[in-house]
Amino acid sequence: MNLDQNKQNAIAFYKMAYEGNPRKAVELYTDGVYIQHNPDVADGTEGFIAFFERMQVEYPEKSIEFVRAVAEGDLVALHTHQVWPGNDEYVTMDFLRFDANGKICEHWDSIQQIPKASANHNTMY
Template identity: 30%
Template structure:
């Protein structure tokens, strides 16, 4: 089981409301990382979840199913948050995503990812990401899998 200690990122100036928004996102992310896909869908199905990564359709089930496919292809994939920022309704992770366990911690492998979630009334309502491949294989993978536009939500 993959467990991330998100409390290590806590800042004294964060409000209780901001910490609760972080808990929504961290529970969602932990469920994905632990391959608890059906549980994540059951818990978050009613969240509006507008996706701003144009290669992924909007909706919780779509992002979960994308991660389900990724886990079946890369069962060791892991998102390692390096920084967490909170700003009102926004929860921001700056993370290192790897697909092999032996790549964890190697900044020359995997992807540099910035995820931004907007939380409203305790629900994930929007998600943006910015992804930078760090090695040749990651660059090749993003070239092969990218390009198809699966939503019209805009990137900004």
């Protein structure tokens, strides 16, 4: 496994989908198998595509920053900062599993809205 390449591919895959071209992301970075663990997204590549196409239509002004990527074995973890309409900010952590051919085949995530106030002065990044 090429961990650096997997990190680059994970970021490119997620960014491409997030910015409105999930079908191309699926074509480039999967072999057609995509196991989805987010309960708000249907399983498989078509579920992934439908979700991100809908998000692009409903929220075209959303933005994403990739804060860090960590790779180990067949997994890449992405830590992102997302801004949605109304300046709603979210921290997300996505885990992508790669198959033996270096293609993304499985996804888990955790999403948390960044609160307006914090009990400490540290950021969530």
